[in-house]
Every structure is written in C-alpha cells, then in structure tokens.
Amino acid sequence: MVRRSPITNMFAGSPVRPLQGHISKVHECVKKLEPFFTAVLAKDYEQVAILEREIHRLEVEADDLKHELRLHLPNSLFMPMPRERILDIVTHQDQIANKVKEVTGVVNARKIQIPDEIAELMMQFVLVNISASRQAKKIVNELDELIEVGFRGREVSTVEEMIDDLDNIEYEADKTGQQINNALFSIEKSLDPIEVMFLYRTIQGVGDVADIAQRVGARLELLLAR
Amino acid sequence: MEILVANSTLLIGMAVVFGLFMAWGIGANDVANAMGTSVGSKALTFKQAVIIAGIFELAGAVLAGGEVTKTIRKGIVDVSSLGDTPELLVYGMLASLLAAGIWLLIASRQGWPVSTTHSIVGAIVGFGAVGIGMDAVHWDKVGTIAMSWVTSPLIAGVIAFALFRSIQKLVIDTDDPLAKAKKYVPYYIFLVGFIIAMVTLLKGLKHVGVKMPFEENLIYAAIIGIIMAGIGTLMIKRLKFTAKADKKFHYANMEKIFGVLMIFTAIAMAFAHGSNDVANAIGPVAAVVSIVDSAGEIVAKSATPVWILLLGGFGIVFGLITYGHKVIATVGSGITELTPSRGFAATLGAATTVVVASGTGLPISTTHTLVGAVLGVGLARGIGALNMGVIQTIFLSWIVTLPAGAILSILFFFFFKGAFS
Numbered sequence: 253m254v255r256r257s258p259i260t261n262m263f264a265g266s267p268v269r270p271l272q273g274h275i276s277k278v279h280e281c282v283k284k285l286e287p288f289f290t291a292v293l294a295k296d297y298e299q300v301a302i303l304e305r306e307i308h309r310l311e312v313e314a315d316d317l318k319h320e321l322r323l324h325l326p327n328s329l330f331m332p333m334p335r336e337r338i339l340d341i342v343t344h345q346d347q348i349a350n351k352v353k354e355v356t357g358v359v360n361a362r363k364i365q366i367p368d369e370i371a372e373l374m375m376q377f378v379l380v381n382i383s384a385s386r387q388a389k390k391i392v393n394e395l396d397e398l399i400e401v402g403f404r405g406r407e408v409s410t411v412e413e414m415i416d417d418l419d420n421i422e423y424e425a426d427k428t429g430q431q432i433n434n435a436l437f438s439i440e441k442s443l444d445p446i447e448v449m450f451l452y453r454t455i456q457g458v459g460d461v462a463d464i465a466q467r468v469g470a471r472l473e474l475l476l477a478r
Numbered sequence: 479m480e481i482l483v484a485n486s487t488l489l490i491g492m493a494v495v496f497g498l499f500m501a502w503g504i505g506a507n508d509v510a511n512a513m514g515t516s517v518g519s520k521a522l523t524f525k526q527a528v529i530i531a532g533i534f535e536l537a538g539a540v541l542a543g544g545e546v547t548k549t550i551r552k553g554i555v556d557v558s559s560l561g562d563t564p565e566l567l568v569y570g571m572l573a574s575l576l577a578a579g580i581w582l583l584i585a586s587r588q589g590w591p592v593s594t595t596h597s598i599v600g601a602i603v604g605f606g607a608v609g610i611g612m613d614a615v616h617w618d619k620v621g622t623i624a625m626s627w628v629t630s631p632l633i634a635g636v637i638a639f640a641l642f643r644s645i646q647k648l649v650i651d652t653d654d655p656l657a658k659a660k661k662y663v664p665y666y667i668f669l670v671g672f673i674i675a676m677v678t679l680l681k682g683l684k685h686v687g688v689k690m691p692f693e694e695n696l697i698y699a700a701i702i703g704i705i706m707a708g709i710g711t712l713m714i715k716r717l718k719f720t721a722k723a724d725k726k727f728h729y730a731n732m733e734k735i736f737g738v739l740m741i742f743t744a745i746a747m748a749f750a751h752g753s754n755d756v757a758n759a760i761g762p763v764a765a766v767v768s769i770v771d772s773a774g775e776i777v778a779k780s781a782t783p784v785w786i787l788l789l790g791g792f793g794i795v796f797g798l799i800t801y802g803h804k805v806i807a808t809v810g811s812g813i814t815e816l817t818p819s820r821g822f823a824a825t826l827g828a829a830t831t832v833v834v835a836s837g838t839g840l841p842i843s844t845t846h847t848l849v850g851a852v853l854g855v856g857l858a859r860g861i862g863a864l865n866m867g868v869i870q871t872i873f874l875s876w877i878v879t880l881p882a883g884a885i886l887s888i889l890f891f892f893f894f895k896g897a898f899s
Binding site: 258259260261262263264265266267268326328329330331332396397399400401402403404405406407 | 642815859860861863867872
C-alpha cells in the first residue's frame, strides 16, 4: 500500500536544470563555429561538411531539450520566476542554435570562400560571438545560486555584473562586425557580386549570435527585478 | 453494564488489535511524510531516517502524546451524556478505529493523500452524532479542531517563511556564507532543542506524572538546547570542506552545515509527529480501556496509562519497520529540489506547529502542516518549483475523508451494538 505522498508530489521538477541543460547544448553548438570557420578559411570543404552535419545534430538535440522543457512546465507550478519568462528565455536560447545552423548551412551549401583580406577579422569576430554565448551560458548557470539565495542581495549583484559583461561583449562583437563590413566594402568591387551578398549575410548571421545571447541576458535581468 | 463486565477481555483485546492496526498504518504511511523532507534534502540516508523515526516517534508518543490522546478520548464525544449506557462509547470507539483503519487502507490503495487525523476525527464525530445523539458531540471542540486544520498549515507557513528569511539575512547573503553558517547553525540547533523540550515539559510530561514550575521548565529546556547545540557544534567541526565542491554550486559547503542542522530538525519532526498522530490510534483504545476497567463507570478524570502510549509508539515503529521504510525511500527519492537549508526551514516550521498543537491537545494533520511550511519557503522564492495541484488534493481529501470516516464508523457502530446485545 505504497501511497504517493503529497509532499513528494509537491516538488515538481524545477525548470532550472533543464534550462541549463538546454543552453549547454546550444553553446556546444555555437562552439563549433570556431573549427567550422577555421576549416572554411583553410578551404577544407570536406571538413566543413562534416562540421555542418555535427552542428545540425546539436541543434536538433537542443530542440528536443526545448520541447521537453516546455512539456514539463505545467500551469499549476508555483515558482520564484514567472513561467512565461522561462519559456521566453528557452525560446531565445534556442534561436542562438538556430542561427548557427542557418549560417553554417548556407556556408556549406554554397562553399562560401572568405577573402584573405578579412580572414583574420572574421576569425576574431567568430571568437567574440562565441564568448557572448559562453557568457550567456554562465549567467544561466547562476540560476540555481539565485534560487539558493532567494533572488536577493550579493548574488543578484554578481549576476547583474555578469549581464553587464555580456552587454560589453556584444558591443565588442558589434564593433568587430562593423570593421569586417568596412573591410569587405573596400574590396567588394573586386569580388563576385553574389558571393559578396552572401558574405555580408554570413557576417550578419554570425553577429546575430551575440545579439540573441544579449537578449537572453536581458530576459534574465528581468527575473532579478521583482 | 453487565455486557462490559462479561466481555471485558474481548473488548480490550479488540481495542488493542484495532489500535495496533491503526498505529501500524500510521507508521507505514504517515511517518514517511514527516521524514520525507529530511531524506529528500539528503541530510539523512533513509536508513538513518528510519532509525531516528523509530526512536523519536516513540519518545514523542510517550512524552508528549497525552494531550491529544485526551482530546480524542473524551474531547469530542461528551461522555457524561451517556448515563447508564457506557457500552455505547466502547462500541463507538471500536467502530471508529476500525473505520479509520479501513478507510486508510482503501485510500492508500487508491493513492489518495488522506490524513489519519481527519479519518479518526470524522469517525468519532460520525458515531457520536448518529449513534448517540447530536447533543453528545462537543461541537465547539470539533469546531476548534476543524479550525486548527486550516490554521496549522498557515502558521507553519509563516514560521517557515520567517526562518528561511532569517537564514538568508544571517548566512546565505553574506560575504562568507560558510563561516556564518558555522557561527549561526548551533544557535538554530539550540532553538530546535529548546522549542521541543519546552512544549514537552510544559504540556506533555504531566501525563507521565512529572510536573514542575514554569521557571524550572525553562531552565531544563535551555539545558537540553545547549547540549544539542554542543553536539551539533562537534558534528560541524568534523565536517570536511573542499573548495572543489563549491565550484559547481557555490553554496555546497554551506549546505553541508545545514545538513547537520537538518538531522536535529528531523528528530524534532519525528518527535512532533509521534506526539500528535499516535493519539489517533491510541485515544480510542484509552477510552475503551478506561471504561471497561472501571466496569462501566466513566471516570471523568483519569490519565492515559503509559502502557497504552507505549502500545501506540511500538505500533508506529512496527509499521515503520515492516513497511514504512519503502515509503520513506520513495518519498525521499522523489524530492530532488530541496537543499538542507530549505528543508530545515520547512521542517522546523512544521514541527514547531505540530508540537504546539500537541501541547494544546489539537489533533492536526502533520502532512498538511508540512505542505503549508514548504509553501512558506516557496513564497520566500526559495524553491525552484512547487506543484500547486497538491493544495487541491488536500482540499479534496478533507471533503471526502470526513464523511467517509463518519459513514463507515456509523455502520460499524450499529454492527457492534447489534452483535453484543
């Protein structure tokens, strides 16, 4: 006559772990941008194709985690953070992975070549976008600490600082993006117009990673203010 | 009257068997709820929880279970109205035990979260109102009990909220939570020991024949608190902290210290549960025994014999050993979101409420009180996610259990009445 205790039933799974699991997966996907663009710069398109498939797989896995999280977040939960906000955060986290998949997909399909003039800047740009995603992941990983302190005091200031850092990284990414655009602009006449069009698109897509990561940070900031 | 004398052994035997059955059920199912937060927060292994529960449920029952037993025994049904038909009370109490025991068995099979307290109170009110007469029930007392079912979770919630906020202020939100935890946790342990000892000394011990002036109680309670705090300090000294543990989760080492506190809180909870819930099983037994022993004379002023308190205590321990360990294991492994600091706030909030209720003789539901306490911590934004559906099932169990216990006990009452006359 084992009966499920109301005490057990009370502790619904907190969405924090799944949320952290999701952004981990997303960041794993983002990190692949580095070897991916290294391969693109080396014009090793065999490797590019392999990495593209890997990124695609990680994106699908992140998608699955997203669905699972949504399914396990019923309306009747009482949480220290609003349910809608959690759902909003996971949606944005997921968009980061989507963006990575989209960009790498096009680069692989069209075998886009990065002109040597902007190669160095491009790599720098990719890295700064990856670190934006890493920072977003770090902040999401502070969520269990925030619950531990009950969203009060010092830990809140720590997280606020981390969000400030994320904003700075995003600004940095923006600046680097501008530089590449300028560098590309000065050489675009010498390149095939369609190639150039897609190059601009690729730069835009990579830059979106930092943009969306910043949006994730902004939404986490809203959790603090209550 | 002759019926009582002629069947005295049979009646007492039945009371003891039914009482043990009920106590077994409490031990098998209810104790798990009381210990669940301790096992769930990983402060205790479930083996340790079973041992603590075994010892302190018994201690709580014997040392502080007297007041509630008195309420169940003679607080709900007016014994003086029975006049020369005291056997009606005997049938009624037997019927109540059987009704509550069977209802618990049915409910458990179905997985309904019913309260042992509600079952037995419903059963006693049922046979009293229908079997003896509407006037025989102390409705004002029943009203107070019903009120306490609403207020006890609320009070526990408020205490738990306050405790958790105090931990936040004193320990968690500081530059060095680990050092602050080392400093303040012994005070909390003192608080646990003091509260439980004080209520027991004030209200419980007179049933075992000890009575002291208030100031003396105060001193003894303080001494017990200090001793417990001393033991706790030693246990904290023996803990090993590693910087590595804090890397993944910054508060891992601090929570280890709260783990020590949680052991003491678990003891308090087991004690509180024993002091309140054991009465559900032995209150009716005590009533039957006192009537049959005095050959029908309903003695207005008589203490509950210690052997009956022991009977209830052992019944609970027996239930725990034969069955409860399984339930504790399920409850414990089901709770993954509870850290010792929260577990402490919730459990002490509940234990304090329950033990005070025991002191005032109010039979309340330990489980519901604990649910209220957990919600209190949740309101302080301390828990990842709580399922509010539980509140609904609790209301449902109130609505269903009271009439179910009452109807079953009325049926059994008339059955016994017919069988013995």
